[in-house]
Amino acid sequence: MKSHDDKGIPHTSPRQSATFTQDVNSDIRRAAATGIYDIRGGGAKRKVPSFDDLLFMGASISRYPLEGYREKCETSVTIGGLHAENPIHLDIPITIAGMSFGALSGPAKEALGRGASAAGTSTTTGDGGMTPEERGHSNKLVYQYLPSRYGMNPDDLRKADAIEIVVGQGAKPGGGGMLLGQKISDRVAHMRNLPKGIDQRSACRHPDWTGPDDLEIKILELREITGWKVPIYVKVAGARPYYDTTLAIKAGADAVVLDGMQGGTAATQDVFIEHVGQPTLAIVRPAVQALQDLGMHRKVQLILSGGIRSGADVAKAMALGADAVAIGTAALIALGDNDPKWEAEYNALGTTAGAYDDWHEGKDPAGITTQDPELMKRFDPIEGGRRLKNYLKVMTLEAQTIARACGKNHLHNLEPEDLVALTMEAAAMAKVPLAGTDWYPGKPGTGF
C-alpha cells in the first residue's frame, strides 16, 4: 500500500469503522444476498459482563481455609423436597441442560446420559420427547414439558425423575424454535407426529395455559398425573428474573431453572440470540432475592445456566445463591463438538473449529448435532460419556478447590462475601464490592 500520493503528500492510514466493522459488513452483505436473517445455534457470542469479572478473595486472618485433598468439602444437592415425594439427590450440583433428540443425535443423547450418570448427576430431555437410549443410560432424567409437546405422553412422563415445565430459554426469551426439514429423519418425524422433511415449528408459548394463575393449575395437573411423586421444575429465560422466580414459586414449583443469554439453543435468529435476554451474571441476584423475600431460599432450588464452563463458574454461581447449575454448550464441547481435529471440514463449511454454530443444518463434522447416519458414526457414545464424566469431575474438583480456599465445607456455604468484582458493571449486577473498595453501585460505602 502506497504511503504517499504522486505529489508526495502522505495518505492517512486506512481506518476501519467501529460501527461498520468487518463482521457487521459481512452480515449486511449476507442479508442483501439472501433476503433472510441468519439462523444459528449456540448462545450469545458478544462480550457481556460475566463470572470472569468476579474473583474469590480466599482465606486470610479473618477466615481460615480447609486442607485440600484432606478436609471434606461436600458437593451434593437435593432438588424438589418441598412438594415431591421423591426429590432428586445429586452427588454434584452440575446438571445437564435440556437438549432435544432431533437437534442432537440419539448416540449424543446416550453419551449425555452415560456421562451424567457416571458423575452422579441428572440429564434432561428436550423438545422432541424421551428416547429409550437416554432413559436407559440416565440414572436421573428430567423430562421437559414444552410448548410444542412433541413426543409428550403420560407413559414417558411417569418414567421421569422430575418434570421441567419450559417457559423460556436464555438464548431466546419469548421465542419458539424451528427444526429445519433436513434434520427430520423418519425417527424424528415419527416422534413428533409430523411428515418427514418439513420444517417443524416449536411454539413459543404453551397451547393450554397462559400466565401465572394457569401455571399453578398446570402444575397441579402434572402432579396429579404423576401422583405427587416427582419434583416439578419451571425453566425461565433470564428476562425478568425477580418476577418470574416469584411467580414460579407461587405457582408451586419445586425448583426454578434460570437461563442467561449465553445459554445455547439448537437454532434461532442471530439477532434474537444477541439482542434479547440478560447475561447470566445479571439474573442470579434478582432471582435469589425473590427466593429470600418469599422465605424459600434453599427450599425451592435455583438452578442457574447460561455459559457455565468451569469449576470457578460453578463456585461463583453457588456463592451468589444458586443451588446448582446446568451446562449445555460446555457438555457438547466435552463430547467433541467444535474439536480442531475436524478443522478441514469446518473450513469446507465456511467456518473454523470453535466458531461452528450451524447446528440446525445437520452437517456437524463431529457427528453430534446431526441426524445423518454417516456423520453419526463418527461419534462413539461410550467414549463421549467417558469424556463428559471426566469434565464434570474436573469442574467439581475445581469448585471444591475454591470452596476449601474460602474455608467452606460445602459448596452451598460459599457466599457473596467471598467475592469481589473487577468491574463496576459486575459489582452492580452481583452486588459484591468492586475490588479494593467496600462499595458497589447502589450501595453507600461505610469507609471500612
Add this chain to the structure above:
Amino acid sequence: MQTVDLQELGLRGVNAALHAQAADTNQTVWTIENAKGSHAIACGLDAPIEVTVKGSTGYYCGGMNQQATINIHGSAGPGTGENMMSGKIIIEGDASQYLGATAHGGMIVVKGNASSRCGISMKGVNIVVQGNIGHMSAFMGQSGNLVVCGDAGDALGDSCYEARFFVRGEVKSLGADCEKKEMREEHLTLLQGLLDEAGFDFKAEEFTRYGSARNLYNFDVDNAGAY
C-alpha cells in the same frame, strides 16, 4: 358402580382411586359427585373404565387420558382432554378454550359449543362438536380430525399441518395456509364414521373439508408476508 364425592374425598383421593384401577379391574363404572368446577379431575387415567362427572369441571379434566371414557354432565373448563392419548371424553354442555390441545388420540365429543383454540396443535385426536367453535381453532394442528356441525370462528386451521377439518356451517375466516379441500369418497366415509361414533344425526355430505395448502411447510422468505 363406585360413587365418590369429590368434596369429601378431595382431588387427590379421587384421582388416586381412579389411578389404582388396573386394566382388568372389576370396578369399571365410577361416578364423581360434587365436581363444583374443580381442576384436573380424572386426569392421567390409564384403564378401560367409565367415569361420569356430575357437574361442570375446571381446567384439564381428562388430561392425558388413556383408555378411559369420561362423561362430563355439565360444561368443561379450559384444556379438557389435553394431550389425550386414547379413550373418549363426552361433554354434555359447552367446552372452554384449548379443548383437546395437543391430544394424540381418542375422541372428544361436545354436545354444546366449544370455545377458542379448540384442537390447538392436535396430534391425532378426533374432536366432534355438535355446535359452533371459536377462533384460532386447530392452530398448528398436526393430525387427526376436527368435525364442527355448526360454524367455525376466525382463522380456522392457522398454520396447520396434516389435520383435517370438516365444517357443516359457515367458517368466519381461514387461517394462514388453510384452504378448502375436495371432499372425496374416503373423506365422506371417514366423516360419517366419526359422526356416527359421536352419536350426531348429520350427513357427511352436508360438510365442507378444509386442510393445509402445504405452502408453508418449508420456510421460504417469499412467504414471509403470510405469517
